[in-house]
Amino acid sequence: MRLLCLILFLVLNYIVYINCETNEIAVLCxxxxxxxxxxxxxxxxEHTPKCVPQNQCEIATCNKKNGDCSFQQKCVSRHACEKAYxxxxxxxxxxxxxxxxxxxxxxxxxxxxTGACNIKPLCKGxxxxxxxxxxxxxxxxxxxxxxxxxxxxxxxxxxVNEWINCENSTEYRNCLKGCQTDNCRxxxxxxxxxxxxxNYKDCSxxxxxxxxxxxxxxxxxxxxxxxxxxxxxxxxxxxxxYGCHYKPDPACNGNKPCNVNSDCNDNVACTKxxxxxxxxxxxLNCGFDQHCNREYKCEKVRFEN
Numbered sequence: 001m002r003l004l005c006l007i008l009f010l011v012l013n014y015i016v017y018i019n020c021e022t023n024e025i026a027v028l029c030x031x032x033x034x035x036x037x038x039x040x041x042x043x044x045x046e047h048t049p050k051c052v053p054q055n056q057c058e059i060a061t062c063n064k065k066n067g068d069c070s071f072q073q074k075c076v077s078r079h080a081c082e083k084a085y086x087x088x089x090x091x092x093x094x095x096x097x098x099x100x101x102x103x104x105x106x107x108x109x110x111x112x113x114t115g116a117c118n119i120k121p122l123c124k125g126x127x128x129x130x131x132x133x134x135x136x137x138x139x140x141x142x143x144x145x146x147x148x149x150x151x152x153x154x155x156x157x158x159x160v161n162e163w164i165n166c167e168n169s170t171e172y173r174n175c176l177k178g179c180q181t182d183n184c185r186x187x188x189x190x191x192x193x194x195x196x197x198x199n200y201k202d203c204s205x206x207x208x209x210x211x212x213x214x215x216x217x218x219x220x221x222x223x224x225x226x227x228x229x230x231x232x233x234x235x236x237x238x239x240x241x242y243g244c245h246y247k248p249d250p251a252c253n254g255n256k257p258c259n260v261n262s263d264c265n266d267n268v269a270c271t272k273x274x275x276x277x278x279x280x281x282x283x284l285n286c287g288f289d290q291h292c293n294r295e296y297k298c299e300k301v302r303f304e305n
Contacts, residue, residue: 034067068151080115091199105129128156143169144191160191184214208243227294233266233282242301244294248282256280268296 018168019101029038029045036047040280051060051069055165061070075086075093085094099110099117106121106129123135128134128149138147138156145158166172171194179187189196203212203220210222227236233252238244248271258264259276264280270292272285286298293299 027131033064035062055088057088065238067186077240079112080110081110081117103129104133105135141171142191142194143171144194165283166191182216183219184216207240209238210217229296230295231266231268234268234271242291242299244295246292246294246296253281254279269293270296270298 016196029040029047031038031045031047033047035050037050039046039048049060050067051071053060053071057074059072061072062068063070069144073084073086074091075084075095077084078095080296081099082095082097084165085096086092087094097108097110098115099108099119101108101111101119104120105123109120110117111118112118117214123129125137125139127135127139128147130149131151132213136156138149138158140147140156140158142158144164146161146164147156147158149155150157172189172191175189175194179189180198180303181187182246183201184203185198185200187196188243189195194293195256201220203214203222205212205220206224207222209225211224211225213221215221225238225244227238227246229236229246234246235249239245246268248268256264258275258280259278261273264275264282266282268274268282270284270286272284274281274283275277284292286292289301290298
């Protein structure tokens with residue numbers, strides 16, 4: 001038997017030897033596995049995996065033939081209706097559905113092969129989904145309003161939407177048909193209630209000496225006020241701003257005989273009735289800024305500045 005000459009020496013944590021006959025260099029700790037890294041450390045051989053994942057969400061594999069490393073994600077969707085997510089801190093897989101109904105009043109279903117999502121609403125027609133998971137019908141059958149449910153107030157709210165062209169709707173036209181108009185009134189359809197709102201014509205001319213009325217056929221009329229009080233001892237006249245005025249007629253003074261003041265009472269509170277020298281006298285007893293009104297009472301007169 002021929003004795004092999006071995007020369008051993010330490011190179012970068014590897015023990016290598018040289019075959020003196022062939023001059024071949026070999027590693028003493030080589031385990032002939034291409035997927036391990038072989039080292040001599042602290043008087044013993046170590047064999048560590050060559051392919052190491054970067055985090056807990058990665059899986060590393062090694063080709064035993066050539067030592068090539070390949071990496072893939074740990075968490076992969078199990079079918080077309082879910083997304084996979086990996087928690088890098090602990091490697092836990094989390095799966096979330098791709099088909100979600102969006103509210104509690106609909107049912108979502110998904111084809112696991114194609115990933116096609118189908119959402120079936122539970123609410124019908126004008127019904128609105130309540131946050132409690134049941135359907136609420138907030139429709140007021142008014143084409144001029146936008147209807148919605150307010151979770152804060154817990155009631156349906158119907159607001160006139162000026163962006164909606166509801167004037168051509170059957171409901172609005174029927175409302176207009178019921179609106180009666182003439183020369184004294186105009187009517188419009190209230191979009192909130194779909195009922196007629198009548199506006200009456202203001203015939204006031206600001207003249208207190210006229211009676212202002214409205215005739216449906218001809219419109220506003222203005223009839224002169226009759227200020228006559230059928231008292232021959234008063235002068236009756238009308239002021240456009242203050243209306244009817246009455247003041248004692250001096251022609252009546254001294255015409256009626258009397259014994260006492262009560263014999264001269266003319267039933268006009270604005271006058272002072274006195275029996276003087278056997279004859280009645282009537283004088284206005286209102287202040288300088290007053291006049292005698294239709295009820296024979298003194299009334300303050302407003303003076304223009």
